Amino acid sequence: MPSILVAADDPAQPAAAAASPRSEALAALRISGSVGLAIFPIGGAFGMVVAHSGLDWWWASVFSSVIFAGSLEFLVVGLTVAGAPLAQIALTAFLVNSRHVFYTLSFPLHRVTGRAARAYSTFALTDEAYALTTGEAARSWPGRRIVWLQAFIQAYWVSGATAGAVLGVLLPIHLAGLEFAMTALFAVLALDAFRARRDIPVSALALAGALIARFAFPGELLLAAFALFTASLLARYGYTRRRETSHA
Amino acid sequence: MPDPAYLIGAVAVAAAVTWSLRALPFTVLGPLRASSVVRYLSARMPLGVLVILLAYSLRDLPLAHPALALPTALALAVTVALHLWRHNAVLSIVGGTAVHVLLVSTLPLH
Numbered sequence: 001m002p003s004i005l006v007a008a009d010d011p012a013q014p015a016a017a018a019a020s021p022r023s024e025a026l027a028a029l030r031i032s033g034s035v036g037l038a039i040f041p042i043g044g045a046f047g048m049v050v051a052h053s054g055l056d057w058w059w060a061s062v063f064s065s066v067i068f069a070g071s072l073e074f075l076v077v078g079l080t081v082a083g084a085p086l087a088q089i090a091l092t093a094f095l096v097n098s099r100h101v102f103y104t105l106s107f108p109l110h111r112v113t114g115r116a117a118r119a120y121s122t123f124a125l126t127d128e129a130y131a132l133t134t135g136e137a138a139r140s141w142p143g144r145r146i147v148w149l150q151a152f153i154q155a156y157w158v159s160g161a162t163a164g165a166v167l168g169v170l171l172p173i174h175l176a177g178l179e180f181a182m183t184a185l186f187a188v189l190a191l192d193a194f195r196a197r198r199d200i201p202v203s204a205l206a207l208a209g210a211l212i213a214r215f216a217f218p219g220e221l222l223l224a225a226f227a228l229f230t231a232s233l234l235a236r237y238g239y240t241r242r243r244e245t246s247h248a
Numbered sequence: 249m250p251d252p253a254y255l256i257g258a259v260a261v262a263a264a265v266t267w268s269l270r271a272l273p274f275t276v277l278g279p280l281r282a283s284s285v286v287r288y289l290s291a292r293m294p295l296g297v298l299v300i301l302l303a304y305s306l307r308d309l310p311l312a313h314p315a316l317a318l319p320t321a322l323a324l325a326v327t328v329a330l331h332l333w334r335h336n337a338v339l340s341i342v343g344g345t346a347v348h349v350l351l352v353s354t355l356p357l358h
Contacts, residue, residue, distance in 0.1 A: 041342055055255070066263045076258060086258060093261065102290050102293045102294070102297075104277045122270045123271070175349050176353050177319065177323075177351070183302065183305040184341040185341055187324060191328065197291075197295055206299035214303065218307075222300070229296050233293075233296070
């Protein structure tokens with residue numbers, strides 16, 4: 001998702017020179033600004049959905065600070081209002097967020113020191129935090145700056161959600177159709193990911209997996225789609241490897 | 249309004265599963281970072297995951313009743329067009345959502 005995240009015009013500060021905690025916090029604040037502009041309004045939309053769902057407004061603050069996983073929070077609102085069993089909520093959380101497993105492969109947790117900081121850093125490993133900290137500009141960032149950045153991202157999200165929920169309570173009209181913000185967010189992130197890596201076969205495999213899952217396993221769309229997509233990627237990996245070795 | 253104890257349980261379960269998914273793989277997958285298949289997957293998963301999440305968010309689109317699907321289709325077109333034109337995530341998301349809210353609340357769709 002480069003376009004919202006690359007605005008971090010990091011003046012390539014050498015990590016060693018930026019040792020003071022305050023300067024790291026300031027650097028993180030500057031870097032997080034552009035993402036904050038995107039996160040705050042989506043948090044606001046989430047807060048409004050909470051307010052209109054019949055839950056008390058402050059559940060928006062609880063959801064956004066304790067769960068802290070945007071797309072899952074939207075889903076949990078619908079699930080809890082429908083009284084879904086906790087096992088179904090656990091399964092949904094697993095399916096929606098299992099993609100985070102792959103973030104482990106490149107997130108620079110090894111630069112973060114201290115038990116509490118490392119625990120928080122994994123807790124706050126959102127899509128946005130991952131995208132910001134794994135780009136080219138982030139190679140020189142010390143761990144302290146990464147953790148500050150994650151804290152700012154969470155602050156934008158929680159304050160946006162709270163503000164949206166309060167606004168939703170105050171607004172007498174019911175704004176139908178706000179849930180589209182989630183679809184718009186995924187469309188934007190997918191477009192940005194495609195611009196960063198113009199990989200048509202990968203997009204086609206993912207789309208095919210989603211469509212097959214949609215019609216063959218409608219009840220388990222996410223799990224089926226991710227499984228089909230991963231299996232097709234592995235098959236493609238095996239195929240290209242075989243061709244490379246046979247040509248070598 | 250659901251029972252607060254149930255809501256606390258729901259939040260706790262969602263948070264625990266999410267944090268486990270974000271934290272536990274560091275101990276398991278750390279040694280695998282160097283493997284070529286894991287690197288192959290990690291370079292290609294993000295784009296595909298987002299395509300799947302987008303499709304997932306559109307799963308309830310009533311394809312058999314095009315008129316009911318119209319607001320979502322138009323709002324998605326606006327979102328994509330705005331994003332291709334201005335490359336500004338906030339503008340695309342807020343613009344597309346505003347179009348959707350406007351259409352859903354004004355079109356006589358029932």
